[in-house]
Amino acid sequence: MHRGHLHKLSRQITRDILKVLKGPYKNNSHRQLPGRNKVYIWTPIASADVVSTACFAVKLKLLDDKSMTYSIDAQAGEQDDESYIWLTISLARGEKAIISTLYHELLGVIRHELEHLSGTGQLAMKGPEQKKFYGDELPNSGKILHDINRRRKLFGSTDHPHSLWGNEEIARSKASASGDTLSYMTSYDELGPFAIGFYAQARSEKIPYEDVVWQYIVYFEQAGQLTPAEATTAFEWFMKWGSDKFPKMKVRAR
Numbered sequence: 001m002h003r004g005h006l007h008k009l010s011r012q013i014t015r016d017i018l019k020v021l022k023g024p025y026k027n028n029s030h031r032q033l034p035g036r037n038k039v040y041i042w043t044p045i046a047s048a049d050v051v052s053t054a055c056f057a058v059k060l061k062l063l064d065d066k067s068m069t070y071s072i073d074a075q076a077g078e079q080d081d082e083s084y085i086w087l088t089i090s091l092a093r094g095e096k097a098i099i100s101t102l103y104h105e106l107l108g109v110i111r112h113e114l115e116h117l118s119g120t121g122q123l124a125m126k127g128p129e130q131k132k133f134y135g136d137e138l139p140n141s142g143k144i145l146h147d148i149n150r151r152r153k154l155f156g157s158t159d160h161p162h163s164l165w166g167n168e169e170i171a172r173s174k175a176s177a178s179g180d181t182l183s184y185m186t187s188y189d190e191l192g193p194f195a196i197g198f199y200a201q202a203r204s205e206k207i208p209y210e211d212v213v214w215q216y217i218v219y220f221e222q223a224g225q226l227t228p229a230e231a232t233t234a235f236e237w238f239m240k241w242g243s244d245k246f247p248k249m250k251v252r253a254r
C-alpha cells in the first residue's frame with residue numbers, strides 16, 4: 001500500500017462522481033458509487049479475506065441548488081463496521097458550465113477524506129515504528145502517531161518535551177471540538193488531510209499550493225471565523241507542513 005495508490009483512487013472517485021453530475025438527476029437523489037452494492041477497493045492485494053474488509057463505499061447525495069454556485073460537503077467514517085465517504089453536492093440542475101471548476105476542488109476534497117480513512121478506523125495505514133507515545137488520549141499507533149511526532153518537531157521544536165506537546169495537541173483537539181476554527185484547521189487529525197487535499201487541488205488546477213491554501217483561509221477570514229492573526233498562523237502551519245511533506249513542491253515567497 002503506497003500513497004500513489006490513494007492519488008489514483010481519488011481521481012477515479014472524482015471521475016465517477018463527475019459522470020453522475022453530467023447526467024440527468026432527480027432532486028435530492030442518493031447514489032452509492034460506483035454502483036449499487038459495489039465499493040471501492042482500498043488495496044490491490046489479491047486475497048479474498050483482505051479485499052472483503054479493505055473496501056469502502058462513497059454515498060453521494062445531490063441537491064438541486066438554484067443559486068449559481070456549488071457547494072461540497074464531505075465526511076469520512078465508519079458505520080456498522082463499514083467505511084464510507086458521505087458526500088453532499090449542491091448544484092443547480094443543468095449547471096454544467098461550473099463542473100470543470102468543481103472537479104478540481106472535488107479532487108482535493110476526496111483526497112482529504114481518503115486521508116482520513118487512512119488515518120483511523122479499519123482502513124488505517126501502518127506508520128513507521130515510533131519510539132514516543134502520548135498516552136491514551138492521542139492515537140498510539142499508525143501514521144497518525146508519526147504525524148504527531150513530526151508536528152512536535154515542526155511546530156514545537158526538536159527538543160520540545162513529548163508530554164508538553166501531547167498536552168498541547170489535546171488542548172487543540174478540545175478547542176476544535178468546541179468550534180474554534182484555527183484549532184480545527186491545525187489539529188493533528190485535520191491539518192495533514194487538508195494539506196494533501198490542497199496539494200491535490202493545486203496539481204490538478206496547475207496553480208501554486210499556497211494559492212489554494214490562501215483561498216481557503218481567506219474564505220473563513222471573510223466569514224469572521226478567523227482573525228487576521230489567526231489566518232496568518234493557519235497559513236504558516238499549512239506552508240510548513242506542505243514544504244515538509246511535499247519536498248518537490250516549489251514554494252513562492254509571499
Ligand SMILES: [Zn+2]
Binds near residue numbers: 112116189193
Ligand atoms: Zn477532515
